[in-house]
Amino acid sequence: MTNNDSQNYMMPEGSQRNNGRNAQRMNILAAKLVAEAIRTTLGPKGMDKMLVDSLGEVIVTNDGVTILREMDVEHPAAKMIIEVAKTQEEEVGDGTTTAVILAGELLKKAEELLDKKIHPTVISKGYKLAAIKAIEILNKISEDVDETSLRKICETAMTGKGSEDAKEHLSKIILEAVKLIDKNEDPRETIFIEKKTGASISESKLIKGIILDKEKTHGSMPKTIQNAKIALIESPIEIKSTETDSKISITDPERIQQFLDMEEKMIKNIVLKIISSGANVVICQKGIDELAQHYLQKAGIYACRRVKKSDMSKLSKATGAKSVTDIQEITKEDLGEAGLVHEVKVGEDFMTYIENCQTSKLSTILVRGSTSHIVDEAGRAIEDALGDLTATLKNNKVVAGAAATEMILSKSLAEYSEELSGREQLAVKAYSESLEIIPKTLAENAGLDPIDVLTELKANQSKIKWAGIDVYTGKVIDSWKEGIIEPLNVKTQAITSSTDVANMILRIDDVILAETNKESKNIDE
Numbered sequence: 065m066t067n068n069d070s071q072n073y074m075m076p077e078g079s080q081r082n083n084g085r086n087a088q089r090m091n092i093l094a095a096k097l098v099a100e101a102i103r104t105t106l107g108p109k110g111m112d113k114m115l116v117d118s119l120g121e122v123i124v125t126n127d128g129v130t131i132l133r134e135m136d137v138e139h140p141a142a143k144m145i146i147e148v149a150k151t152q153e154e155e156v157g158d159g160t161t162t163a164v165i166l167a168g169e170l171l172k173k174a175e176e177l178l179d180k181k182i183h184p185t186v187i188s189k190g191y192k193l194a195a196i197k198a199i200e201i202l203n204k205i206s207e208d209v210d211e212t213s214l215r216k217i218c219e220t221a222m223t224g225k226g227s228e229d230a231k232e233h234l235s236k237i238i239l240e241a242v243k244l245i246d247k248n249e250d251p252r253e254t255i256f257i258e259k260k261t262g263a264s265i266s267e268s269k270l271i272k273g274i275i276l277d278k279e280k281t282h283g284s285m286p287k288t289i290q291n292a293k294i295a296l297i298e299s300p301i302e303i304k305s306t307e308t309d310s311k312i313s314i315t316d317p318e319r320i321q322q323f324l325d326m327e328e329k330m331i332k333n334i335v336l337k338i339i340s341s342g343a344n345v346v347i348c349q350k351g352i353d354e355l356a357q358h359y360l361q362k363a364g365i366y367a368c369r370r371v372k373k374s375d376m377s378k379l380s381k382a383t384g385a386k387s388v389t390d391i392q393e394i395t396k397e398d399l400g401e402a403g404l405v406h407e408v409k410v411g412e413d414f415m416t417y418i419e420n421c422q423t424s425k426l427s428t429i430l431v432r433g434s435t436s437h438i439v440d441e442a443g444r445a446i447e448d449a450l451g452d453l454t455a456t457l458k459n460n461k462v463v464a465g466a467a468a469t470e471m472i473l474s475k476s477l478a479e480y481s482e483e484l485s486g487r488e489q490l491a492v493k494a495y496s497e498s499l500e501i502i503p504k505t506l507a508e509n510a511g512l513d514p515i516d517v518l519t520e521l522k523a524n525q526s527k528i529k530w531a532g533i534d535v536y537t538g539k540v541i542d543s544w545k546e547g548i549i550e551p552l553n554v555k556t557q558a559i560t561s562s563t564d565v566a567n568m569i570l571r572i573d574d575v576i577l578a579e580t581n582k583e584s585k586n587i588d589e
């Protein structure tokens with residue numbers, strides 16, 4: 065019996081095992097396939113993907129992480145690559161496609177080294193050295209941010225997305241929003257996006273507050289409330305329906321009237337409680353009974369019902385209101401404040417704007433577009449831009465894009481590899497070459513010849529610090545002067561996460577798959 069056989073005896077029946085060279089190659093192949101699948105979306109001339117999920121829902125997007133999230137992959141190594149995109153998205157909010165493509169290329173180059181009988185741990189050590197060096201170089205070449213570069217960062221983030229035509233308008237809005245919030249606040253937690261179809265993207269705008277996709281519940285309620293005192297109520301403002309709870313049979317007509325009167329009185333009492341707290345705006349997470357609406361309206365209160373839980377917590381943060389579950393307990397102290405609450409007609413619908421909030425300067429970008437696909441994709445582009453701004457504001461450092469940064473890294477790492485000896489040198493060299501996948505892919509996606517572009521870039525590197533590629537003409541440009549600017553953090557994160565996952569996959573030499581669907585099989589039997 066071989067060693068392997070004896071090991072397999074220890075595994076439960078039905079599990080599968082793939083080890084040694086075989087496991088490694090299968091993992092690398094799976095990772096490369098994922099990278100290949102999203103390569104065509106990179107950069108301003110990248111194409112969009114149409115994703116159709118199992119329920120027939122359609123998403124049209126150019127956003128790497130969105131595509132990967134929707135892809136239904138089974139292979140464990142492919143899943144690890146998708147994790148890279150998610151980490152990249154969470155940490156810095158952009159550069160997901162870049163990170164995945166780079167990881168795929170690092171593995172492809174590693175495969176060539178494996179063919180030359182270089183041990184995976186040596187490759188992985190070389191890759192680690194290269195990544196450390198790359199981050200050192202990135203810090204050295206990065207530039208300080210200023211007002212113009214902040215705007216350019218937004219525009220670069222939105223280049224190549226469906227909303228590209230409106231990128232200047234949207235960037236202006238985004239920067240305005242960022243200026244409103246405190247320096248130490250995360251733009252992604254203080255600037256919200258609300259989407260509404262029925263107008264062009266250029267009609268998108270910034271609201272200094274929160275937008276609820278809700279109208280007031282009753283036509284006779286006031287349309288506008290100045291100096292709003294806002295009650296946030298989590299429980300329904302109604303008497304629990306007797307139908308769903310318990311059945312009581314009343315046969316005597318007089319008793320029925322008594323019962324109805326009692327219900328009316330209870331509702332009235334609840335509303336009186338709210339009124340006596342001093343609230344003039346009621347935001348309820350659940351339903352509001354018709355009778356309650358009537359009493360609220362009579363008291364001149366503006367009310368919305370069935371408001372999303374996430375909106376409730378935004379409102380609480382913005383206005384300082386405390387959510388109330390037991391209306392009997394509501395007091396003045398629970399109320400939040402806002403300068404203005406009003407109902408606004410947006411397209412065909414009415415929305416509620418809560419502006420000039422007291423506690424926190426939250427704002428909302430109202431994204432418009434002619435169809436829901438356009439609005440959704442514009443929303444994702446704005447999220448990317450917000451992510452890039454967040455990443456930039458962490459250290460105020462930026463680099464230039466259009467492959468300029470990757471080319472500098474590639475060149476410097478090639479030089480660095482000369483200082484090393486033996487097999488590690490080969491691994492660092494392979495890392496340096498892997499970075500060329502970014503200019504190559506940008507060129508290919510623009511219908512340009514990748515080899516020509518690469519040669520041109522290399523020839524100009526000594527003359528222009530940020531030599532990048534103009535994807536529209538194929539010529540070399542000064543990416544900095546052209547305003548193609550990206551956060552330093554996006555690039556450092558892409559290096560770190562792609563290196564980590566490539567190394568992790570390289571070091572696996574055994575894949576043990578437990579038998580899946582065991583239960584369903586039993587049911588079939």
Ligand code: ADP
Pocket residue numbers: 105106107108110126127128158159160161162163220221223224464465466467502506533534535548550
């Ligand atoms: P990611 O998910 O990696 O952010 P994108 O599709 O957003 O992928 O593409 C980002 C890449 O496109 C970066 O390498 C960036 O430098 C490049 N890029 C952005 N704008 C331009 C431009 N105007 N010309 C050339 N390259 C650009």
Ligand code: MG
Pocket residue numbers: 158159160221448
């Ligand atoms: Mg991007």
